Amino acid sequence: MAKDRKIDMVILGLLSHENLSGYDIKKRIDNALSFFWKGSFGSIYPSLSAMEKDGLIRKAENTENSGSREKICYAITSDGKKALISWLEDAKAVNDLKYETLLKLFFGGVTDAQTSINTITAFENEIIAALEVLKMYQANLSNNLDNKDHIYYYLTVLFGVETYEGYLRWCKEAKKMLVKQG
Amino acid sequence: MAKDRKIDMVILGLLSHENLSGYDIKKRIDNALSFFWKGSFGSIYPSLSAMEKDGLIRKAENTENSGSREKICYAITSDGKKALISWLEDAKAVNDLKYETLLKLFFGGVTDAQTSINTITAFENEIIAALEVLKMYQANLSNNLDNKDHIYYYLTVLFGVETYEGYLRWCKEAKKMLVKQG
DNA sequence: AAAGACATGTAAAACGTTACATGATTGC
DNA sequence: GCAATCATGTAACGTTTTACATGTCTTT
Numbered sequence: 001m002a003k004d005r006k007i008d009m010v011i012l013g014l015l016s017h018e019n020l021s022g023y024d025i026k027k028r029i030d031n032a033l034s035f036f037w038k039g040s041f042g043s044i045y046p047s048l049s050a051m052e053k054d055g056l057i058r059k060a061e062n063t064e065n066s067g068s069r070e071k072i073c074y075a076i077t078s079d080g081k082k083a084l085i086s087w088l089e090d091a092k093a094v095n096d097l098k099y100e101t102l103l104k105l106f107f108g109g110v111t112d113a114q115t116s117i118n119t120i121t122a123f124e125n126e127i128i129a130a131l132e133v134l135k136m137y138q139a140n141l142s143n144n145l146d147n148k149d150h151i152y153y154y155l156t157v158l159f160g161v162e163t164y165e166g167y168l169r170w171c172k173e174a175k176k177m178l179v180k181q182g
Numbered sequence: 183m184a185k186d187r188k189i190d191m192v193i194l195g196l197l198s199h200e201n202l203s204g205y206d207i208k209k210r211i212d213n214a215l216s217f218f219w220k221g222s223f224g225s226i227y228p229s230l231s232a233m234e235k236d237g238l239i240r241k242a243e244n245t246e247n248s249g250s251r252e253k254i255c256y257a258i259t260s261d262g263k264k265a266l267i268s269w270l271e272d273a274k275a276v277n278d279l280k281y282e283t284l285l286k287l288f289f290g291g292v293t294d295a296q297t298s299i300n301t302i303t304a305f306e307n308e309i310i311a312a313l314e315v316l317k318m319y320q321a322n323l324s325n326n327l328d329n330k331d332h333i334y335y336y337l338t339v340l341f342g343v344e345t346y347e348g349y350l351r352w353c354k355e356a357k358k359m360l361v362k363q364g
Numbered sequence: 365a366a367a368g369a370c371a372t373g374t375a376a377a378a379c380g381t382t383a384c385a386t387g388a389t390t391g392c
Numbered sequence: 393g394c395a396a397t398c399a400t401g402t403a404a405c406g407t408t409t410t411a412c413a414t415g416t417c418t419t420t
Contacts, residue, residue, distance in 0.1 A: 005407070006282065013289035023371050033288065036281040043408055045373055071371065081292075088293050091304040093282035099218040100188065100275035102338045106215065107195035109331035110263075111270050116334070122273040149291035151363060152298070155356045156284045159349075166348040167341075174337045181333060187379075205399050225380055227401055253399065 007043045008051055012084040015076040017149065019060040022048055022072070032153070035130060035160045048074060056080035105174075113178045120178075124171040131164040189221050189229045194238065194266040197258040199331070201242040204230055204254070214319075214335070217312060217342045230256060238262035287356075295364035299357055306353040313346040 014020055014028050022044050029039045051057045052074070060075035076084070101123045108116035134157055141154040196202055196210050204226050211221045233239045234256070242257035258266070283305045290298035316339055323336040 006280075006285070007408085009289075010285065013285070013292070016289065016292050021371075022373090033285070036279060036284040038278075038280075038408095040409055041371095041373080042375095042410070049373090084289070085293055088286055088289060088301075089297055091297075091300040093286055093301060093305065094280075095283055095305070096220075096278075096280040097218060098188075098220075098276075098278040099341075101277055102218040102341060103188070103192065103195070103215070104270055104275055106334055106338050107191075107198065107266070107270060108334040108337075110195070110198050111267055115271055115273075118273040119270075119275060123275065123277075151359060152288055152290040155290075155359065156288050158355070159281075159284060159352050162348050162352050163345055166344050170341050170344050173340070177333060177337065189380085203399075204401090220380095222381055223399095223401080224382070224403095231401095 005047060006037075007039050007047045008056075009084065009087050010037060010039060011044065011047055011051065012056065012076055012080050015057060015074060016081060016084060019073045019075045021074070024073075035134065036156065051080065054079075056083055113181065117175055117178050120171050120174055124168065127164050127167050127171070131161065131168070134160045134164065187229060188219075189225050190233060190238075191266065191269050192219060192221060193226065193229055193233065194258055194262050197239060197256060198263060198266060201255045201257045203256070206255075217316065218338065233262065236261075238265055295360045299360050299364070302353050302356055302360075306350065309346050309349050309353070313343065313350070316342045316346065 010029065010033070011025055014025055020028065022041065025044055025048075026039065026041060029037065048057065052059070055077055057074045057080050058077050060073045101119060104119045105116055108119075137157045138154070138161055141150055141157060144150050145154060192211065192215070193207055196207055202210065204223065207226055207230075208221065208223060211219065211226075230239065234241070237259055239256045239262050240259055242255045283301060286301045287298055290301075320336070320339045320343055323332055323339060326332050327336060
C-alpha cells in the first residue's frame with residue numbers, strides 16, 4: 001500500500017469514476033477540486049508510476065486516441081479500489097489551512113490601517129471571482145441530483161459557496177471596523 | 183532579505199511586539215495563530231538561526247531568566263522590521279487550503295452514505311471544540327479593543343468564528359441531505 | 365507564423381514534519 | 393519518584409512545487 005501521499009487518493013478517487021491520463025487528472029483537479037485541493041504535474045506523474053508498480057492502477061486501452069501525442073490512460077484495479085475505500089472509511093481527516101491573508105492582518109498593527117484594508121480588498125476580489133464560478137457549478141449540479149455521485153459533488157460545492165459568502169460578509173465588516181478607527 | 187519562507191514572517195511579526203525565545207514563539211503560534219497557521223520546532227529554530235545570520239533579528243538580553251535551562255530570547259532589528267513591513271505592504275497573499283474532509287466527501291459515492299456521514303461528524307466535532315476556544319478569545323478581545331493591536335487580533339478571531347459557524351451550518355445541512363437519500 | 369493547448373516526464377530546490385537527543389525543573 | 397513542562401537543537405524523511413526538456417496539433 002502507498003504511504004500517505006494524499007495525491008494518490010485524489011488520483012484513485014478520480015480513476016474510480018473513469019479512466020484518465022495524467023494530463024486529464026490535472027484538469028479534473030484544476031476544475032472540480034481546486035478550491036479545496038491542488039496538485040501539479042510534478043506530483044501526478046510520479047504518483048502514477050509508483051501506483052502502477054504497486055498494482056493499484058494499470059494502463060488502460062486508450063479508448064479515445066485524440067490524435068496528438070501518445071496518451072497513457074490509467075484504470076483503477078481492485079487493489080486500488082480497496083486502498084481508496086480503506087482511506088474513505090477512516091473518518092479522521094486532516095484539514096491543513098494556511099491563510100496568509102490572516103497572517104498579514106494579524107500583524108496589521110505594525111503599519112497603517114490602509115495596508116490591511118488593501119490586503120482585505122485583494123482577498124475580497126479573489127473570492128468574488130471564485131464564488132461566481134462556484135455558483136455556476138452549483139446551478140448545474142442542482143439540476144442533476146439524480147446521478148448518485150452528484151450529491152457528493154453538490155455538497156462540496158455547497159461548502160465552498162457557504163464559506164465564500166461568509167468570507168465576503170467578513171470582508172465588509174472588517175473593512176468597516178478598520179475605516180472607523182483608521 | 184529572506185527568501186519567501188512564511189515562517190520567517192510569522193517570527194518577525196511576533197518579535198515586533200515582544201522579545202521571544204523559540205519555545206515562546208511555538209506557544210504563541212499554537213495559541214493565537216493555530217486556526218490559520220501552524221509551525222513546528224523543526225522549522226522555528228532553523229529560521230531563527232538563519233535570520234540572525236542575515237541580521238533580521240538579534241539575540242536579546244534575557245529579561246526574565248525563569249531558572250530552567252538556557253533560554254535564548256531574540257529581538258527584531260531595524261532590517262527585520264523593514265522586511266516585515268515590505269511583506270505586509272504587498273497586498274497579494276496566498277491562502278493554501280487543503281480540506282481532506284472535502285476530498286473524502288467528493289469521492290463519497292464510492293462507498294455508502296454512512297461513511298460520508300461519519301466523516302462529516304468527525305469534522306463537526308473538531309469544529310465545535312475549536313469554536314468554543316475561539317469564542318473565549320473573542321469575548322476577551324471585545325472587552326479590550328482600546329489597545330491598538332487588539333482590533334487586528336479581534337478581526338482574525340471574527341474570521342474564525344464566522345467561518346466555523348458556517349462550517350457547522352453546512353455539516354447539519356449536508357448530513358440531512360445524505361440521510362434523506364442514504 | 366506564432367501562440368497556445370495537448371502530453372509526458374525528470375531534476376532541483378524548498379519546505380516542513382516527525383522523531384530523536386539531551387537535560388533541568390516543577391508539580392503531584 | 394515520576395510525569396509533565398521547559399528548552400534547544402539536529403537529522404532523516406517525505407512531499408510538493410517550479411522549472412526544464414521535448415515535441416505535436418490546432419487555432420488565429
